[in-house]
Amino acid sequence: MKRIVVLGGSFGGLTAAFEVKRLLGKEAEVTVISNDDRFVFLPSLPWLIMGWRRPEDITLRVSDILRPKDIQFLHEAALQVDAETSKVRTKTKEIAYDYLVISTGPFLSFDEVPGLGPDNGYTDCTFDLDHAIKTGQTWRKIIETPGPIVIGSAQMVSCFGPSYELAFEMDAELRRMKMRHKVPILYLTSEPYLGHMGVGGLGNSKRFFEDEFAERDIKSIVSQAIEEVTPGEIRLKDGTKIPFRLAMIAPPFKGVPSVAPLGNPRGFIPVDKRYRHTKNKNIFAIGVAMAIAPPEQTPVPTGVPKTGYMTVKMAKTAAAAISADVRGTTPPAESEIDVMCLMDMGNTAAFMKAAPVLPPRQESVTKKGIWAKWLKVGFEKYFLWKMKNGMSNLP
Known part of the structure; x- marks a missing residue:
């Protein structure tokens, strides 16, 4: 029986865990950490x-x-991956693996910008449940005491x-x-233009966002890096100072510390087209944890998004490669990853697609x-x- 360990319990x-178990059955002992x-x-x-959803509406x-x-499920943080001995260390255990799938998501690197973040800084964030709950509290204060909002990305x-x-x-x-x-409302972003999204735009996205922002009187500042955040003020590297009562700013992304030594200087893991580590062939990395080079150099550095849609496709590809390894069969043909997004716009929404993503x-x-x-509500x-019932074989 092969021991497959999966780091991460999100998309x-x-x-990956469901799909490996579906493909290999009793040939695989699967553990999620x-x-x-x-x-x-x-x-x-x-x-x-x-305020349109409660935590219990969107959690399992x-x-x-x-x-x-x-x-099997181990409710602990992975502290270290030893690729030489094929073991994962947590606070209480050392787990050996034949194959490892890393799906740890991003490390939110607030400390790279002084004053950024909801825990030790002055801005809000929406990338995990606890931060989103706190951002919702700030939003309700804006309704009670109106003032300027700044939304965007560092x-x-x-x-x-x-x-x-x-x-x-x-x-x-x-x-x-x-x-x-x-x-x-001001939209502040490191993107070189509205709608760039880290992938050089999607179709007519530049014109789309410019027109929609103009219609809604949402001002924008693009291609900017943040120097620091102080109470009620964002200071850009060009000297501009922006006041706010609510600032929801996405922080820089890095690889999670426990797996970062396997990756590039920012901790993202290099993989091939089946998401196998370029050096350690029994390790796979999917989602935000894996490295994708930006399609172009931008004046202010941006990364390539790895959406839930993309991550699920990566997980299935990695699981199929592991199954083929175990059974000595040929894995499915390599394919370019594409992306589809449904973006809510309050009173309407947008469908965005890029095939391939770059x-x-x-x-x-x-x-x-x-x-x-x-479509977004239905999805x-x-x-x-699908997740509640472990139906990984469905789209």
């Missing part, structure tokens, strides 16, 4: 901030959904979608409450319509049902 980790026993449907965190208990699939960010969503959602909600004129592309599009909003319910 990639759970999909995570310091969080909650699966959170991360795309719904902006809705939670707005990881241990409960793994147990029926005969997958340098070295590789996930821009939630910031765009919140800018649109806050605009729509403030208009519904007839108080938009009391709350200036240019030059076969297809690239951004389209708006209320149908995209209902939330579908994906939570």
Whole structure:
């Protein structure tokens, strides 16, 4: 029996665990290691901030959904991976593996910008459940005492979608409450232009975001790096000072410390097209943990996004490669990764697609319509049902 260890209990980790177990059955002993026993449907965190979802609406208990699939769960943080001896060390255990799948997500590197972050700084964040809950509290204070909002992304960010969503959602909600004129909204980003998204844009995304922001009177400052944040003020490296009452700024991304030694200088892990580590052939890395070189150099550094959609596809590819290794068969043919996103805009939504994710592309599009909003609502319910029942074989 092969021992497969999966680090991470979110989109990639759970999909990889379910899929390896489905493909190999009793030939595999699968263990998931995570310091969080909650699966959170991360795309719904902006809705939670707005008060449109409760935490219990978008979370599942990881241990409960793994147990029926005969997958072991260790509720601890991985402290170290020893690639030479093929072992993972936690606070209480040392777990040997034949194959390791790393799906640890990002390390939110707030410390790279003084004053950034909700724990030791002055800004809010929406990349995990606890931070989103706190951001929701700040948002409700804005409704009580209006003032300027700054939303966006610092340098070295590789996930821009939630910031765009919140800018649109806050605009729509403030208009519904007839108080938009009391709350200036500024979108601040490291992207070289609106709609760049770290991938050189998606179809007509530059014009799309410029037009939508102009229609909603959302001001923007692009291609900027943040020097520091002080109480109520963001200071840019060019000397500009921006006041705020709420600042929701995505922080720089790095690899999680326990796996960072396996990666590049920022801790992201180099892999081949089946997500196998370029040096350690029994280690796979998927999602934010793996390294993708940006398609172009930008004046302010940005990273390439790895969305939940992309991560699930990576997980299935890695699981198929592990299964082929174990059984001595040929793995499925390599394929370019593509991306599809549904971006909520408050009173409507947008569908965005890039195939492949990096240019030059076969297809690239951004389209708006209320149908995209209902697709997003439906997908939330579908994906939570799929994870709850361990249905990794479904799209």
